[in-house]
Amino acid sequence: DxxxxxxxxxxxxxxxxxxxxxxxxxxxxxxxxxxxxxxxxxxxxHPCQLLADMQTFIEHRGSIRGKTVAWIGDGGNMCNTYLEAACQFDFQLRVAIPPGYEPNAGLLERAAGRVVLLRDPCAAAKGADLVATDVWTSMGKEEERQQRLQDFAAYQVNAQVMAHARPDALFLHCLPAHRGEEVSADVIDSPQSQVWDEAENxxxxxxxxxxxxxxxxxxx
The missing domain is CATH 3.40.50.1370 (Aspartate/ornithine carbamoyltransferase)
Incomplete structure (x- = not known):
């Protein structure tokens, strides 16, 4: 009770x-x-993770107000939290996501003036100051893993995607990451990646x- x-x-x-x-x-x-x-x-x-993400960006790049953030991948709890954050912290959010995995409809409606829903991860990353992602299969959805691997195959954050972002763009991931799935090893290990500071924060x-x-x- x-x-x-x-x-x-x-x-x-x-x-x-x-x-x-x-x-x-x-x-x-x-x-x-x-x-x-x-x-x-x-x-x-996942608001506690979002606070860590915002702290990490501010430490490395200053205020996130007016910046462009790309969320690439699953429309689960972290994507929902970025929708809330776009309104709270006054930034523009581009969400690249396959059909059928969209974030919460109510949050999308509330953030309508700050969010764009796309199917192309490179388009979402274009000119972005921050690129963020999460695992494709969250806890409790393990039985969907094989289907999700197929559906999200084109949504990996890799060097090609990051090349469309700003040269000083940061990459964030709430961890643990599945290298070779939602993010390539060369991106998560690159100087743009601040996942370890993010975890500490x-x-x-x-x-x-x-x-x-x-x-x-x-x-x-």
């Missing part, structure tokens, strides 16, 4: 992070909790998030 669990934990801890499949479980828990609740990842979105942004949530009254 989510209500009982939320109430009991609220009396034992100062903050809760939940990583689960169903987004509604996190929302229900947060509604019942009397302490802050962090979404550690759901099938719907998960620690730093989540520490900052916890501090903000626990001390938010002192910030007001």
């Amino acid at each position: 989510v209500y009982k669990t939320a109430r009991v934990l609220s009396g034992m801890v100062d903050i809760v992070m939940i990583r689960t499949f169903g987004h509604e479980k996190v929302e229900r828990f947060a509604a019942c909790s009397t302490v802050p609740v962090i979404n550690g990842l759901t099938d719907y979105n 998960r620690l730093h942004v989540q520490k900052a998030l916890i501090e903000f949530l626990l001390l938010q009254n002192s910030y007001n």
Whole structure:
């Protein structure tokens, strides 16, 4: 029972992070909790990872406001989160994705003025300041792996795709990556790739998030 669990934990801890499949479980828990609740990842979105991605871009290139971001690959939780981020951080987003794997329709509608849906990864990457991707087969969808390998075969982020981006474009991936699938080895190991800083920044942004949530009254 989510209500009982939320109430009991609220009396034992100062903050809760939940990583689960169903987004509604996190929302229900947060509604019942009397302490802050962090979404550690759901099938719907992954805001903690997005914070790390934004921190990484800012560290290396400055503000992302007004920049162009290319998302290439699956329209799952990370793609959904980039749709939210395009509105939150004021950047243009191009999503290259095969038919049938589009991101959340409601998020697409809300981000309509900032997102373009494409089928060509090179077109999405053209002039981009940041190129990002994720695995083609997420946790819980392993039975779809073979079909997804076929459907996403043309959506690998490789040197040809990155050649269409700006010369100083960054490449990001939330990891772990499947080299030779969603990203080629020469891209993830290139100077443009900042995946290791991105991974490290998960620690730093989540520490900052916890501090903000626990001390938010002192910030007001």
